Amino acid sequence: MAREKLDTEVRQEQILEAALDVVSRKGMKGLNLGAVARRVGLVPSALYRHFDNKDGIIDALLGLIESRLLGNVAAVRHETKDPLLALELLLRRHVRLIRENAGIPRVVFSEEVYGANSQRKAQVYELLQKYLGHVAGFFGEAQQDGLVRTDLSPDELSVMFLGLVQPAAILWHVSDGGFDVTRQAEKAWRVFSEAIRNGECGTPETEEFALAVKEN
Amino acid sequence: MAREKLDTEVRQEQILEAALDVVSRKGMKGLNLGAVARRVGLVPSALYRHFDNKDGIIDALLGLIESRLLGNVAAVRHETKDPLLALELLLRRHVRLIRENAGIPRVVFSEEVYGANSQRKAQVYELLQKYLGHVAGFFGEAQQDGLVRTDLSPDELSVMFLGLVQPAAILWHVSDGGFDVTRQAEKAWRVFSEAIRNGECGTPETEEFALAVKEN
């Protein structure tokens, strides 16, 4: 099969990529070392040259996911100074990310990555907290700028933000891609952002937004 | 162990109850016949007297969940005629239901109940569609009564409704019950219901937005 030998760092990346891919199509239950190894072009036992065991692979996979999520946060930080616009862009990136890597929500929300493993559970919690922390940060900025009403805490807002995509993502998956996540998320964002805007009534959309959309 | 024999109907209920319980604490991965049987006070092989196999148990479990969810819908129908109030009550019931049966979201959203099993996937989809259909029905009524803005379809609204609890429920679980789902859901509902109400703050649609989205 694979005659050529590659550095363990390269293999580790390949393995994680493969694992995420397997999860995307077979779910966490279908994540077995045989499938992963085949996809990399190796034999199952070879995986142990690069990871301690299956648990190590899952841990690293969570790390990969974390870096992708936080990568999106960093990216939108560079794209705009307007916190509300940043959130909108983040939402859009988020949707794209999970559309392209259906395995991500499956790993994070599998509710069974852990199960007995409470350490893993804590790890997932930390990951979510970190991501939501950044989201809350944007809301906090927006409130300080007077853009968003202050009767809701940034933390609460961040959880609501998560709610804009999550159910849609699930429907998308369960419907085998039939459900239009993107559209639903956009609509939900529209309603939500209007609702939380400071002022008596919702303010009209900023023009910046239209521009930002196009470059995407 | 269990010397007494019970009718298969009784056992079926006990088994499903036990299965849901196991899922609640161990996740879908921890759902094995041994654990279920122990909880019922039987031996694993005895389960085959009441179900064809494990798959049959999971199927029936989905049925049980469906009946609980739809039971809540029926209940709120009797409690009020006001569709918006009904939704609020439904939300509350929903939160209570998943707080008391943490296994329910785990089964439905496990994203791995199926995996390869696409028939199961379709079954879950149907279940969600049915529940969301009722929710959408309430929104439709509310719109006809002039209570809710009509620029969003009932279907879209129903998905947003789902988003009010789901992320909170996940955080609640991952945080080992530390997160306050009830409070979060109440706040989210307040924001959401204000946002969709028909009335003074009827925000004009920005057509640019809809156009920009479509290109994506």
Place this chain on the structure above:
DNA sequence: CTCCTTTGTGAATCTCTATTCACATTATAC
């Protein structure tokens, strides 16, 4: 009470998958 169906049991089987290990092969340092 006796027969027969239903339900429960324990051992055995079977499959799947993680993991280990002894050995082979490739890359790399010298």
Place this chain on the structure above:
DNA sequence: GTATAATGTGAATAGAGATTCACAAAGGAG
């Protein structure tokens, strides 16, 4: 080039869990 470490392989091991089966016991019908 040779030595050495890193990487890959195939077979073997081990454990978990689903499923089957022959047998036992309970409960109802007659």
